[in-house]
Amino acid sequence: MTPDDIAEAVRHGGGCVRTSTLLNSGATEECLLRARRVEAVLRPRKGIYAVPETPEPIVEAALHGGALTCASLLYLRGVWVLDGYDDVHVWLGSRGRARRHDGCRCVAHWSAGAGGIGAVPLRVALVQLLACRGEEAFFASFESAWNKGLLREEDRAWVRAKVPAGKRWLVDFAHAESDSGLESLVRLRLHHLGIDVQAQVFIEGVGLVDFLLDGCIILEIDGRENHDGQSKRHKDLRRDAAAAALGYTPLRFDYALVRHDWPVVEAAIVGARASRRGRRPVLSEAA
Helix, strand or coil: CCHHHHHHHHHHCCCEEEHHHHHHCCCCHHHHHHHHHCCCCEEEECCEEECCCCCHHHHHHHHHCCEECHHHHHHHCCCCCCCCCCCEEEECCCCCCCCCCCCCCEEEECCCCCCCCEECCHHHHHHHHHHHHCHHHHHHHHHHHHHCCCCCHHHHHHHHHHCCHHHHHHHHHCCCCCCCHHHHHHHHHHHHCCCCEEEEEEECCCEEEEEEECCCEEEEEECCCCCCCHHHHHHHHHHHHHHHHCCCEEEEEEHHHHHHCHHHHHHHHHHHHHHHCCCCCCCCCCC
């Protein structure tokens, strides 16, 4: 096998494979040495090969003895993750052995299976996220993955079958309309409060809003990434003013309030609902 053949075999294996896998596919020790000399592949540690472009978290997981999973894999795939993605979550199967290494920041996951290296399938990472981080983290990432087109119908059914029976309602409650994990988090928390909301509602004269409560309260959630500029702030204020002119009550909360001061958000929503009870916008209705 040429160095390029070996590099392609490693890519086909997810960017990180065991030496035994390459030897079983026809490589020889001499071929592997030649591939390393021309830097077609790297050997992070004895028994493991990677290609230069393999993401660092996958290599770190292999150094630890397993495959990248949970929040680390989801974040790498572009899924919205609720905090704490700096650690490297590693699946070690049911009988794996954790290997400490320089700069180790790994969180080990043991569950049924033979283990391996590389990266677990995204749907497996979601199931492991629920066990590791709980309902809110799972729900936000599940809706994010769905919204991004990363979960097929059979994947969602598989996840539902694998999570504990008492948590399957989270999959049933999820939809693909949330633009961010933060919106998913808010919708879940409002559900726990017994508040049903309409998501992604178009209102003539205002535009598309994140949530509409009771037909008269507009709830907007400003994520960290999109609402830092002054021009964006001005546009948001104009939308709020337009909504108020139509008889709606606009409420707007940023990332910090939702994540770190939720009681303030909850009190504002509950208070707005109480003050608007039985009242509806008089100039326009949601389309």
